[in-house]
Amino acid sequence: MTSRTVEDRLREEYFLLAPEIKRVLHQLQTDVAHLLLPVTLDLKHHERVHVEARAKDCDSAVNALRRREEARQFDEDAPSRYTLTSLPDLVGLRVMVFPKSRFDDVHTRLRARYAEWSSDPVKIGTPPKFRAWKYHGFCSTSALVRAELQIVPMLTGLFWQIEHDAFYKPRDPVLAGAARKPVVRDRWERVYDVFDELEDVLERELQKNTELEAG
Secondary structure (H helix, E strand, C coil): CCCCCHHHHHHHHHHHHHHHHHHHHHHHHHHHHHHCHHHHHCCCCCCEEEEEEEECCHHHHHHHHHCCCHHHCCCCCCHHHCCHHHCCCCEEEEEEEECHHHHHHHHHHHHHHCCCCEECCEEECCCCEEEEEEEEEECCCCCCCEEEEEEEEHHHHHHHHHHHHHHHCCCCHHHHHHHCCHHHHHHHHHHHHHHHHHHHHHHHHHHHHHHHHHC
């Protein structure tokens, strides 16, 4: 009889955890929507607070553990080392905010609710600069499934949708090679600074126009 591999065990674990993953996802979505209701009801026409939720599927969860290993290979002689419950983001929620003037309010409301969650802010660039808030922790519906909460400027969050497959986890080896080149990495890092500058200019001009109209 063929013995089960580490991957076999992890796939079995995933389907045992699946009901809890769904409960955590539902609770986190519901809690965040409730907490942000006063903000969303007060938004102006051009302002946005958008929430994206996802649960890792089985393949993504297994591969996330595999990437932690040397040569990306599981040690088949030590299957007990591996559990999907060690992942900090089986469930994930990303809150994207525009403009920056709304960002601190959204972050303050959510951080107060998840004060016990571990902070892991996103820093990108050389030298590293703050780009987004990220927290990990447990919801009350599960003591096994950890969730990740991101609070991100919207321009950055939308760029991440492209960046994920083009820079972070490119599947095409040709693309991966190109993305690692210094000239590409330099331009990629500059994108975030341009986003910051654009929002700063927009906020200043909006303030000027508001003062002119009031005067």
